[in-house]
Amino acid sequence: MTDFTIRPARTSDVSAIRSLVRPLADERILLEKEAVAYFESLQEFVVAEDVAGRVIGCGALHVMWEDIAEVRTLATDASARGRGVGKALLEALMDNARALGVDRVFCLTFEVDFFGRHGFTVMEDQTAVDPEVYMELLRSTDDGVAEFLDLARVKQNTLGNTRMIARL
Ligand SMILES: CC(C)(COP(=O)(O)OP(=O)(O)OC[C@H]1O[C@@H](n2cnc3c(N)ncnc32)[C@H](O)[C@@H]1OP(=O)(O)O)[C@@H](O)C(=O)NCCC(=O)NCCS
DSSP states (O other): OOOEEEEEOOGGGHHHHHHHHHHHHHTTSSOOOOHHHHHHTGGGEEEEEETTSOEEEEEEEEEEETTEEEEEEEEEOGGGTTSSHHHHHHHHHHHHHHHHTOSEEEEEESOHHHHHTTTOEEOSSSTTSOHHHHHHHTTOOOHHHHHHTTOGGGHHHHTTOEEEEEEO
16 A cells, blocks of 8 residues: 655755654764755655655655766655655656666665665676766765765765666
8 A cells, every 4th residue: 555655855845854864874874964955956856755744755866977877865764664665766766867868877875685676786896987977077076976986085984885776
């Protein structure tokens, strides 16, 4: 039974999104960002809303380059896990990726089994982008992009995470 809906995020969801992320950031599972960063990237987000109108999950798709995007900040409230919320959020983000014209979707995660069941495979090497694109991505100030590139300045964020990729 589906007792939740997936929809694009609204500005009024930011505090709920931050509440979903905070406990996971405390466990170093997700990266915590300033409130302004959530408003600035709001169009990247989808949320899951239960019948009472409560936000019980969120996820974002961040475009990195012409053919590649990243699923980030995918989170289901601990009380709502195992009901298909994460799957529905991920499917919505993959639909958004297709609509945007992206070919591949990257994620950096501890949830290897979950992503593995949804078409993601562990990246064997770092050659997901051409050397020219790598050089262009180095110009980004985004920490998620730095994690994708495995840069030293974000190594503390990536410890223990697995880099995975899905083709659309
Ligand atoms: C990853 C995460 C978002 C999954 O959320 P979720 O809502 O529990 O996901 P689902 O319910 O779709 O799937 C979870 C499990 O429940 C089971 N399940 C799915 N739909 C179900 C349903 N309708 N009824 C019963 N069980 C179901 C599945 O077997 C699934 O198992 P799997 O994880 O081994 O594939 C959640 O665990 C989370 O918030 N993790 C912490 C943050 C994180 O690491 N995010 C990823 C990096 S961005």
